Amino acid sequence: MTQIATESARYHHVKSLNNLELLDARFRRQTFGKHVHEGFCIGVIENGAQAFYRSGEVHIAGTNRIILVNADQVHTGHSASDQGWSYRAIYPTPEHFESITNEYGLNTGTPYFDASVVQDPMMANQLRHLFNVMASEDSSTLEIQTCYLQVISNLIQRHNRSRALPLTTGTEHWAIETVKEFLAANVDQNVSLDQLSQLVNLNPHYLVRAFQKATGMPPHAYHVQIRLQQAKALLSHGMKLSDVALDTGFTDQSHLTRHFKKAVGVTPGVFQRQIQAH
Structure with a gap:
């Protein structure tokens, strides 16, 4: 030990x-x-x-x-x-x-x-x-x-002493689509769960479960994917890597790189060079 x-x-x-x-x-x-x-x-x-x-x-x-x-x-x-x-x-x-x-x-x-x-x-x-x-x-x-x-x-x-179960989630189609649109419109913002729950008038915990049921991922993971899509578009237009990170809500270039490589398979720099070579 x-x-x-x-x-x-x-x-x-x-x-x-x-x-x-x-x-x-x-x-x-x-x-x-x-x-x-x-x-x-x-x-x-x-x-x-x-x-x-x-x-x-x-x-x-x-x-x-x-x-x-x-x-x-x-x-x-x-x-x-x-x-x-x-x-x-x-x-x-x-x-x-x-x-x-x-x-x-x-x-x-x-x-x-x-x-x-x-x-x-x-x-x-x-x-x-x-x-x-x-x-x-x-x-x-x-x-x-x-x-x-x-x-x-x-x-x-x-x-817990009492093994109660949370409420069963429904479809909440309007709420889920509203949250998705809000996240897409606020790619560079540090959105809070309270903002999202107030936006659609749902309990925060219930919203997270309903969103994951509908999309396959929790809101923060979905927001990262939207940010990466935007990052790819900006990189394709030749924007500087540090500026791409800032404009898409990542804390810095290394933060962008970690998420980008995990999702895309290459670093943002390699992706940009490959796109610009064609």
Whole structure:
């Protein structure tokens, strides 16, 4: 087992999620006394093992385990091994669950997790992906908000005390077409999920599921494809690569290149040279 060499805690507030708190921490000697958080603690142990008190007993969470602490629930925390432990976690308040739980009809308005430690490799990987998206400077507001809703929705479905299911989506043809037109008209804008949901008067989580059902991809992925189509057109007309990236809503040229090569198979520069050679 890898020893946790240094002790550190790095906090990040995700502005596009109402300042949701994200923590990336590594501890060996740190001991947390009994305390509570305003929000939930949802984390994944990356290395080592953590011991913590919750719900009247001490729990051990090893590598790849998910730790769950409900809002305002008394808990502690310390290392469960000589190597220490490292983990990433988010601390959503009940308000951060609102658009999801409205669809589930939960009586309390917020979920409740009975289990303190969960062994669920698929869910752990989804949470890791969410943490990466939240921490990346390349992630758009729409991508962060969509990913958060999808991952937390899955967590609720799999591990909430009441295994309620979200509302079944309909066709919503007008709403889907309206969102598609809006995304196409705002290629260079950092569109938010709130904008889209207000545009068509649908719950954000419901809209994401309905859109994916109709198109095969969530709104942020569809927006990227529209941006790439526009980028190809601009590249074909000889526009400078850095200007193409800016005009199509990518953070910089390297951001455009990563998405372009993944979708087209070649870099934007190679594509432009090949098109101009004919």
